Amino acid sequence: MRVKQPPRTRLSADARERLIARGAVAFFCEAGFGGQTRELAKRLGITQPLLYRYFPNKEALIDRVYREVYLNRWDPRWEELLDDRSRPARERIVAFYRDYAKAVLSYEWIRIFMFSGLRGMNLNSRYLTLVRDRIYTRVIRELRREYGMPSPAEVPIGEMEFELMWALHASIFYIGIRKWIYGLEIPENVDEVVENLATAFLDGVPAVMAKALKPAAKAPRRAPRPRG
Amino acid sequence: MRVKQPPRTRLSADARERLIARGAVAFFCEAGFGGQTRELAKRLGITQPLLYRYFPNKEALIDRVYREVYLNRWDPRWEELLDDRSRPARERIVAFYRDYAKAVLSYEWIRIFMFSGLRGMNLNSRYLTLVRDRIYTRVIRELRREYGMPSPAEVPIGEMEFELMWALHASIFYIGIRKWIYGLEIPENVDEVVENLATAFLDGVPAVMAKALKPAAKAPRRAPRPRG
């Protein structure tokens, strides 16, 4: 006797492809890219060979996952927000990080980001270069302006200033790592924590930046630089 | 004619086991735990079945890697260092983080830590609970003392204080992530960066802690607290 199979649902090629792509994101960010195509198919309620009608091989599926996750997450309004000088700089920066945290502190983003990094993709470095060029530079520029310091055009942004930005970025991103990679409990209202981190950063940064902008007041960091 | 094989080197069981264990750490932290036993054997210059003479299966090998990495990294002197009240608290804390960073910012530690987290091991959470209970509490205790605030026995450590510690931890750990997971360039002298992060933290923390210790001065974070 034939066992009653769940009825073979027939979708348009477009719809099915989108379903597979979305399912692949959910699956691979949980199981890692070592996850098996049979398992993915089972979760989608389809047979495994059907995946190969829409994607030539597993690698293409993974590429699609990358594109799905990396591309659809960048909000161009972030840059506008940071540039909008009708609002105080501090307010803009805090608003930005509140928003950025909301976009980035998700199970999918955090895990895919880690998996792709560990896999040796250069997607991470490309993405983070974007963050540095589009966000960090803007924040530093606006902060310098706020505190009456020379603009980046006059005095280029120093390594230590970027490190400060990295530290803020890290303290926010790590909340997601704690939750979705280590499986630790995190505070109920992440929003408040992010806001505190951003404001604490803004309170602490001028002193450090001022110090970094006066390199003369500081011992040269390494001796053997025999230059005229 | 027999091809000259690399001479079958015969070691004592102990020596061989240690060699395999060390090689497994190096191999798996690079390739991930999906790395193949044949590849590991090749790097060790032995045949793959020999692995199974010393370890019953791949999982046991991985367990050994965990033990190798997780256990040998905790320095009990850290706690003594933080407790040593003959030195100023700030100095102790900066010294600790300089040392801790040196221990933790290594290719092996960072990657194994991430891999084991993504694999769903609870080793990470166990380790980090240790860090919280042994380090964070100590740092907060000493800082409170330094700034004339009530001791943890009087006023328990609040969530926001722990979040501050997490932020510092994150900003240091993330340096390793940037380098060994994302493959990004990091500053030449990490020591200086870590020291700056620690001192900036120490400069910024009293204000935030003071605020956190006066919950009355702050709006209750959730409405349903009907108060006069």
Added chain:
DNA sequence: AACGCGGGTGATCGGGCGATAGATAGGCGG
């Protein structure tokens, strides 16, 4: 010199998993 213990190897098995090929059936155009 003979022996045997134990470290090391070659050959191979069995299951798992990516990928393919040919059969089947849903649904639209006529």
Added chain:
DNA sequence: CCGCCTATCTATCGCCCGATCACCCGCGTT
């Protein structure tokens, strides 16, 4: 209502990889 297109399925291939087994051989002991 027929016929075709194509989305989906069943069956299977071939390789990879963890694991096993039988055998080899160098060294210490007697």
